[in-house]
Amino acid sequence: MSRLIASIHKETRLLLRDWHGLLVLFVMPALFVLIMSLALQGQFAQQGGGQLKGWLSGEQLIVENTQAEAFVNLLREQPDLEIRLAMPGSPLSTSDRLFQIHILARFDQALAGEGDPRTGVELSFAPELGLRERALIEAAVQRTFAELNTTLIAEELGFDRAYAQRELLKTGFITVVDGAGNQAATRPNSVQQNVPAWLIFGMFFISIPFSTTVIQERQQKTLMRLQTCGMPLSQIYLGKLLPYLVINLLQLGLMLAIGALLLPLAGAQALSLDVSFVALVLISISTSCAALGWASLVAAVSRTIEQATILSGASCIIFAALGGIMVPRFVMPPLMQDLSWLSPMAWALDGFLAVLVRGGGCAAVAINSLMLVALGGLLASAAIFISRWKQNHD
Known part of the structure; x- marks a missing residue:
């Protein structure tokens, strides 16, 4: 346990020194939320009635x-x-x-x-x-x-x-209801869509600083020295991932604050936080698990920092375009809506919208959270396997 704590401490210090990476993780999604929420609020008003x-x-x-x-x-x-x-x-x-x-x-x-x-x-x-x-x-x-x-x-x-x-005219003859027999739920407005969407994008973008750190330590033989001291590779990765999980939760707090406090000052609708906070944290941690699992895999398959940067950036953009981050799924044609489920960002966004728009609790996000955690575990396991294989064959 002491070695794990020491590893977490080391990774936290490295992360705090990389202020360029921290700026990307916090400033970039914050700017996207501000710009996209304000730019698209008129279009979302038309789509949402x-x-x-x-x-x-x-x-x-x-x-x-x-x-x-x-x-x-x-x-x-x-x-x-x-x-x-x-x-x-x-x-x-x-x-x-x-x-x-x-x-x-x-x-x-x-x-x-x-x-x-x-x-x-x-x-x-x-x-x-x-x-x-x-x-x-x-x-x-x-x-x-x-x-x-x-x-x-x-x-x-x-x-x-x-x-x-x-x-x-038979006014009132037709009543619009949803599948459960209740009054039809409204679509998300611009703020409800963009705050969780770009939060998810920022969480997955963490693969760039994470993979960069792993590759640097691999090139400097730091990982090999840690393993020589008897520290398993899985524990090394766990020590690296936990500080980034905290970063993801801090991103959550920042995005919610922007949606609830800053955007109304700029003329947009305020993000209502009268929702299940437990469900919100649950889907956030699950999304972080999937994002960190993907970051681990990128770090494992990439040999250089340049490869990791290109793979991370390109994959995040593809996931975002396919998963309803850049273009909301409800405006996509049916074929693209079906294909969007290939992106884990779509799973995460659906969970966030279930809480922020439909007022769901933990039960509403349970399936999405389980899928995200399972994906994160699978990707992290694949990353450890690839890293061990490289060590034995390089």
């Missing part, structure tokens, strides 16, 4: 007591749309002018079936706007027109708007 911003124009807007005015009032009531009066000459763009609704002068006549053509509304989109957003906007405008037209029909039959809503 936020209002889509658009503009309204037309000659009929200044005429009172028309059906066009009633249509505009109903448009303003749509929860999915944020409607403002158009500024002449302003082009559409994905910044704040996603679409424009133009009310034609012949709106009332077209609604009554008079004239040819019978178009009463023109809808245009920003060129960069995706097909999904276009479909949502068109559906909202169509729903508004259907409500207006149904209300007019009801009034012609001698009924009021309440009757039209209840008997003709």
